[in-house]
Amino acid sequence: MLRLSHLTDYGVVLLSQLAQEAPALVTAPGLAASTGLPAPTVAKLLKVLTHAGLVSSHRGAAGGYTLARSPVCISVGEVIAAIDGPLALTACVEGAVEVCKVESSCPIRGRWSKVNAALKHALSEISIAELATPGSPVHDMPAASGVALSH
Amino acid sequence: MLRLSHLTDYGVVLLSQLAQEAPALVTAPGLAASTGLPAPTVAKLLKVLTHAGLVSSHRGAAGGYTLARSPVCISVGEVIAAIDGPLALTACVEGAVEVCKVESSCPIRGRWSKVNAALKHALSEISIAELATPGSPVHDMPAASGVALSH
DNA sequence: TTTAATCTGGACCGAAGCGGTACCCATTGG
């Protein structure tokens, strides 16, 4: 349903939590406790986020995790790309190495990239800080009429 | 990977094809032939699109399908919503009837809706007509630096 | 009136991706 995976959702939650506890060093079990997420999953996610350069890890006995940069400089798009993989709506847009069987007759060919670019732009303009700051408007935008539909 | 389902992709292709053949009445097998997509799938999709009010159906011997409105008035977001379901990135945003176990400790609570709204807006501004018009720039936007990453 | 073409609705099945878990190794401070 054009929904991101649970993992990505959790990833953003973790980063937000790290942002709130910054600049403290937090352990994986600690984060699991403060967010309420299952510990093994948290550990797995932190590895991925470390690999993507979004959090810094400190190994050893008194180790833990910290944000790699200011939360203002981490966009939601980056997190999605780090966990869910590169943001590509259709197979046509990404590496494009794979052949599209119906490419010759496809009436829109490479034009998905326009949609893709719009999405990337929208996601790159929202930072983790905006999602994490407490005290900001919490209410959902009222039904945000525009695209929402039945089903 | 934040990728939409094949069905949705096909749906946009079908609408684009219908737009190009407008205002002719096209049969389901006809569309399957002109797009190169499997016939049963095309039939299934057309039912859904009809239900969503995006295409008009004419039953009977000389029946077929047509676009319900001008392709300029059909946004990509609508198509996605019709096929993939309502556009909601996380479970927190939609009906919200279901309970989020970690809601109390979740550091971002209802704030996903901001991202959601941004996406909806971006998708509602691109029409089928823009994807279907032949002769427009076909080349992918050059790597659209911004969010794209490894993986 | 008969016939054939077409849409309508629902059920079904196989495959693939994802979420979750467990295990063992590397590193480092006490």
Next chain:
DNA sequence: CCAATGGGTACCGCTTCGGTCCAGATTAAA
């Protein structure tokens, strides 16, 4: 030297999705 912590990998079950098929309803044409 030891214990605590991160790092990496492999595995398994489940849900969801893509694709197919069939029987019924509708309508233009012969």
